[in-house]
Ligand code: SF4
């Protein structure tokens with residue numbers, strides 16, 4: 001069973017990408033970056049945003065991690081939402097995705113997948 005957290009762009013989520021329907025569809029259909037889970041169960045432990053500009057993703061993720069531990073809802077993988085990936089091109093997002101990935105892997109010992117749906 002894969003247990004994941006999805007990180008989203010605060011400026012895009014529920015504004016241009018409403019109610020995360022796209023990610024929920026892709027998870028259900030095992031499409032995009034969720035195809036890797038096609039032979040296993042998938043549980044979404046949390047969906048949280050990046051903490052807003054200028055990209056407070058690490059402190060936000062630390063809070064998510066603390067709460068997940070407190071409630072016995074540990075997770076193994078963080079998906080950096082397609083919204084965050086697209087924000088780099090469309091919203092002058094200051095997040096350096098490669099660096100964020102590296103920090104999550106090193107400091108939090110979690111796997112990181114860049115992207116979610118491909119719609
Ligand atoms: S890419 Fe996914 S996580 Fe980001 S806003 Fe859209 S549906 Fe939500």
Ligand code: SF4
Nearest residue numbers: 009010050053055093
């Ligand atoms: S543009 Fe980047 S830093 Fe700003 S809210 Fe979106 S993902 Fe977060």
